[in-house]
Amino acid sequence: MEKLSIIKIGGNIIEDEISLNKFLKLFSNLKGNKILVHGGGKRATHIASKLGIESKMVKGRRVTDPETLEVITMVYGGLVNKNVVAKLQALGTDAIGLTGADINSIQSDKRPVKDIDFGFVGDVKKVASKSINKLLKADFTPVFCAITHDGNGQLLNTNADTIASKIAVGMSEIYDTSIYYCFELNGVLEDFNDKESIIKKINSENYQKLLKEGIISDGMIPKLDNCFDALNSGVQKVHIGNTSMLTKENNIFTTITL
Amino acid sequence: MEKLSIIKIGGNIIEDEISLNKFLKLFSNLKGNKILVHGGGKRATHIASKLGIESKMVKGRRVTDPETLEVITMVYGGLVNKNVVAKLQALGTDAIGLTGADINSIQSDKRPVKDIDFGFVGDVKKVASKSINKLLKADFTPVFCAITHDGNGQLLNTNADTIASKIAVGMSEIYDTSIYYCFELNGVLEDFNDKESIIKKINSENYQKLLKEGIISDGMIPKLDNCFDALNSGVQKVHIGNTSMLTKENNIFTTITL
Numbered sequence: 220m221e222k223l224s225i226i227k228i229g230g231n232i233i234e235d236e237i238s239l240n241k242f243l244k245l246f247s248n249l250k251g252n253k254i255l256v257h258g259g260g261k262r263a264t265h266i267a268s269k270l271g272i273e274s275k276m277v278k279g280r281r282v283t284d285p286e287t288l289e290v291i292t293m294v295y296g297g298l299v300n301k302n303v304v305a306k307l308q309a310l311g312t313d314a315i316g317l318t319g320a321d322i323n324s325i326q327s328d329k330r331p332v333k334d335i336d337f338g339f340v341g342d343v344k345k346v347a348s349k350s351i352n353k354l355l356k357a358d359f360t361p362v363f364c365a366i367t368h369d370g371n372g373q374l375l376n377t378n379a380d381t382i383a384s385k386i387a388v389g390m391s392e393i394y395d396t397s398i399y400y401c402f403e404l405n406g407v408l409e410d411f412n413d414k415e416s417i418i419k420k421i422n423s424e425n426y427q428k429l430l431k432e433g434i435i436s437d438g439m440i441p442k443l444d445n446c447f448d449a450l451n452s453g454v455q456k457v458h459i460g461n462t463s464m465l466t467k468e469n470n471i472f473t474t475i476t477l
Numbered sequence: 478m479e480k481l482s483i484i485k486i487g488g489n490i491i492e493d494e495i496s497l498n499k500f501l502k503l504f505s506n507l508k509g510n511k512i513l514v515h516g517g518g519k520r521a522t523h524i525a526s527k528l529g530i531e532s533k534m535v536k537g538r539r540v541t542d543p544e545t546l547e548v549i550t551m552v553y554g555g556l557v558n559k560n561v562v563a564k565l566q567a568l569g570t571d572a573i574g575l576t577g578a579d580i581n582s583i584q585s586d587k588r589p590v591k592d593i594d595f596g597f598v599g600d601v602k603k604v605a606s607k608s609i610n611k612l613l614k615a616d617f618t619p620v621f622c623a624i625t626h627d628g629n630g631q632l633l634n635t636n637a638d639t640i641a642s643k644i645a646v647g648m649s650e651i652y653d654t655s656i657y658y659c660f661e662l663n664g665v666l667e668d669f670n671d672k673e674s675i676i677k678k679i680n681s682e683n684y685q686k687l688l689k690e691g692i693i694s695d696g697m698i699p700k701l702d703n704c705f706d707a708l709n710s711g712v713q714k715v716h717i718g719n720t721s722m723l724t725k726e727n728n729i730f731t732t733i734t735l
Contacts, residue, residue, distance in 0.1 A: 266551075270527050289556060293524075297555020298547060301624065301632060305578040309630035313608075315579045320563040322573050322617055350571075353615040357608075359580055366559065372567035374559060 223252040223355070223394035227383035228401045230260025232462065233299055242401070243303070245465040247310035252355050252394060254386060255314075255362045257303060258379035259295040263287075266294055283338040283376040291376050292318075295364040304362055315359045319343075319367030320374060322350040325382065327367040327375045341367040341375025343382065346389030380442070384449040391453035398449060398457045399464060400442075406460045406473035407443070409434055417460075421475045423447065443475070450477045481510040481613070481652035485641035486659045488518025490720065491557055500659070501561070503723040505568035510613050510652060512644060513572075513620045515561060516637035517553040521545075524552055541596040541634040549634050550576075553622040562620055573617045577601075577625030578632060580608040583640065585625040585633045599625040599633025601640065604647030638700070642707040649711035656707060656715045657722060658700075664718045664731035665701070667692055675718075679733045681705065701733070708735045 226246060232238045246255060263281075264274045267290045275282040283291065300316040307314035319325025319341075327341025354361050363386065365379040380400065387398045406417035421429065426443065429435045435443060446457040458464055460472025484504060490496045504513060521539075522532045525548045533540040541549065558574040565572035577583025577599075585599025612619050621644065623637040638658065645656045664675035679687065684701065687693045693701060704715040716722055718730025 266528075269529075270524075292559050293551035293555040295555070296559045297551040297553070301550050301554045301576050301578060304576070305626045305632050306630045308578055308581050308626060308628060313580060315573075315575075317573075318559050318562070320559060320566055320572075320574075322571060323566050350615075350617075353617075357611040357615065359608075359611075368563045368566060370566060372564045374563050 220393075220395040221252060223254070223390055223396045224249060224399060225254045225256060225383050225387045225390070225396065226399045226401065226465070227256040227379060228462070229258045229379065230262070231403055232401065233257055233259060234261055238462075239303075240306070242462045243306050243310060245462055247307060247312045249465055253360060254351070254355075254390075255303070255360070256365075256379055256383040256386065257295075257299060257362070258365050259291070259299045262299060263291050263294040266290055277335050277337070280337060280340070280378070281376065282336070283340050285339065288339040288374060288376060292366060292374055296366050300362060300364040307360065307362065312360050313358060314362050315354060316362045316364070318364055318374065319377065319382070322354070323347050323368075323370070324351055324363075325367040325377070325385065326370050327377055329369055329373065329375060339373070339375050341369065341377040343367060343377060343385040346385050348389040348392055351386070351390065352393055380445065384445055384454075387454045388449055388452040391455070395455050396453070397455050398446075400457065400459045401462045401464070402459065404461065405471055407435065407439060417471050418473055419471070421473060423477050446475045447477075450475065478651075478653040479510060481512070481648055481654045482507065482657060483512045483514060483641050483645045483648070483654065484657045484659065484723070485514040485637060486720070487516045487637065488520070489661055490659065491515055491517060492519055496720075497561075498564070500720045501564050501568060503720055505565060505570045507723055511618060512609070512613075512648075513561070513618070514623075514637055514641040514644065515553075515557060515620070516623050517549070517557045520557060521549050521552040524548055535593050535595070538595060538598070538636070539634065540594070541598050543597065546597040546632060546634060550624060550632055554624050558620060558622040565618065565620065570618050571616060572620050573612060574620045574622070576622055576632065577635065577640070580612070581605050581626075581628070582609055582621075583625040583635070583643065584628050585635055587627055587631065587633060597631070597633050599627065599635040601625060601635060601643040604643050606647040606650055609644070609648065610651055638703060642703055642712075645707055645712045646710040649713070653713050654711070655713050656704075658715065658717045659720045659722070660717065662719065663729055665693065665697060675729050676731055677729070679731060681735055704733045705735075708733065
């Protein structure tokens with residue numbers, strides 16, 4: 220099986236021109252099949268506020284009313300995605316920017332209303348891995364933003380981490396697929412006060428131990444549960460660290476396997 | 478040679494939900510290879526004004542300062558393009574939304590400053606017909622918005638009529654290519670006060686006569702010159718009329734050939 224790398228970057232990289240340019244160079248130099256997934260975060264909040272639209276967050280998730288969905292479509296699908304594509308083209312990477320509506324690549328269900336109405340938020344239902352593979356086979360590099368669709372003409376705001384993981388699961392039918400989650404830290408920390416205390420390897424066995432001992436807690440638990448879900452669904456490896464894990468020089472990051 | 482239809486729609490269709498839905502149904506039902514090109518027009522002006530950005534027009538063209546380019550990237554590349562793609566997917570057309578940066582499809586030069594500095598406006602230099610054809614061959618339907626790039630990471634605002642015509646010229650190396658310019662009128666009028674006085678056929682011969690007699694004047698001249706440029710560069714036919722020219726029932730529109 221050929222290899223495929225899915226790289227996810229968050230708002231902290233997107234919002235800082237220098238970090239973004241540095242990252243895109245690393246991404247461009249990465250050999251082999253690759254897919255980029257990006258969030259957009261604060262940029263959308265900023266433009267929404269300029270347009271007089273208040274951003275409502277519940278449990279760290281954006282409540283997406285129709286006006287907010289418009290802003291997200293503009294910022295994630297337009298401003299951020301197309302500038303990333305133009306920058307990648309300048310670096311010689313033949314990028315193509317996508318939402319989940321493009322080539323029907325990611326279909327979602329609008330999240331059902333229970334305690335909270337999240338509005339136009341999508342829970343991923345289906346990834347069109349064969350269609351995405353047509354782009355890879357044509358030597359294009361897909362760049363996904365955090366938008367999906369319901370197949371009935373409705374765009375839906377969708378968490379970028381989830382998009383990366385669902386695409387990886389879908390593509391693992393065809394490729395030996397790894398995910399790289401790029402964030403501020405160098406990896407999962409053993410001691411939150413010591414940024415150098417990277418846990419280099421996590422597997423299902425020592426994960427239970429790390430949980431029991433309280434070393435992994437709070438916000439990291441859903442993130443890691445999400446990683447194990449992906450691994451249990453066919454993804455080969457998940458890496459968590461800062462963007463320099465894409466280089467061969469840096470081997471200090473966290474690798475998660477079953 | 479296989480046939481390819483390039484259909485261009487303007488702001489009047491984009492801005493009216495009912496017209497847009499009606500058009501997209503016609504476009505979806507159109508058989509054979511097809512490409513959609515859309516403008517964005519007033520939507521961008523509206524959102525720019527909400528963001529406190531003044532829209533400057535010189536000779537009917539938008540002056541594109543950095544802030545205006547951001548709005549155009551958001552509105553054309555995000556809001557309009559991605560909603561059109563989602564609607565087409567709902568109609569069973571496997572659409573893919575693109576700017577000229579995606580798959581390096583349309584490269585432009587930033588317009589040189591002479592009397593007027595138009596800002597970030599692009600004059601089309603190169604259409605990557607082979608790359609666009611890879612999408613057609615994969616059974617995807619490209620949907621282009623009016624944005625190109627300079628190959629050095631800079632997005633550029635570009636006239637949608639020109640984009641349609643340049644794509645058509647590029648693709649005519651591979652396909653027997655026709656352009657359909659959809660606008661408010663049923664075609665080129667013999668008498669501007671009589672909306673039914675459609676000139677059904679224009680060719681290089683009677684065009685000179687129509688010009689001499691003053692029947693074609695003003696704003697139609699650059700439009701038709703542009704059509705003849707495309708025809709002289711390999712495009713087979715150019716059609717001008719309202720969207721119903723895409724149906725077999727309507728044969729009242731203007732067809733331009735060499």
